[in-house]
Amino acid sequence: MDFTIKESTLGVDSPIVKPNTGFFTQVGETRLRKLVDDHYENIRNSDIAFMFPVDYEDEYAKVKKHAADFFIQICGGPDYFAQTRGDPRMLARHQRFRIDERGRRIWLSSFASLLPLLEEEGIKPEYIQSFWNYLERFSTLLVNMPAPTKG
Numbered sequence: 052m053d054f055t056i057k058e059s060t061l062g063v064d065s066p067i068v069k070p071n072t073g074f075f076t077q078v079g080e081t082r083l084r085k086l087v088d089d090h091y092e093n094i095r096n097s098d099i100a101f102m103f104p105v106d107y108e109d110e111y112a113k114v115k116k117h118a119a120d121f122f123i124q125i126c127g128g129p130d131y132f133a134q135t136r137g138d139p140r141m142l143a144r145h146q147r148f149r150i151d152e153r154g155r156r157i158w159l160s161s162f163a164s165l166l167p168l169l170e171e172e173g174i175k176p177e178y179i180q181s182f183w184n185y186l187e188r189f190s191t192l193l194v195n196m197p198a199p200t201k202g
Contacts, residue, residue, distance in 0.1 A: 056163070059194050073175065073181075077175060078126075091115045099157045
């Protein structure tokens with residue numbers, strides 16, 4: 052599997068392909084929720100923790116639930132996110148956060164560290180790769196700030 056994080060370019064858009072539905076079929080809702088929970092526990096101890104309510108357990112639990120609901124829906128599972136939050140509109144939802152390429156890379160690196168465990172659990176590598184490809188591309192859309200200039 053290839054978990055390369057490609058350089059994103061602010062303002063450049065290209066099509067997004069949703070993960071193969073086989074990913075959700077094999078992983079299942081419970082394991083996908085655990086993946087998202089583990090991801091956000093990594094974030095809690097990262098340089099982008101400040102972007103999340105990590106000091107407020109109830110609020111952080113909501114962030115994790117909303118994220119898991121979104122990924123379940125995007126992977127072909129039940130539309131929990133739409134039922135509770137409406138249309139995803141992820142660009143609008145993330146606009147209030149200052150997301151640059153460095154933050155995107157930290158967010159993606161967390162998933163990259165967790166996805167190999169799925170293969171060890173018997174999930175087909177091509178399904179894992181399709182999920183990664185979605186994450187990698189989706190994350191480029193959320194970058195809304197140029198990288199800090201080096202001076």
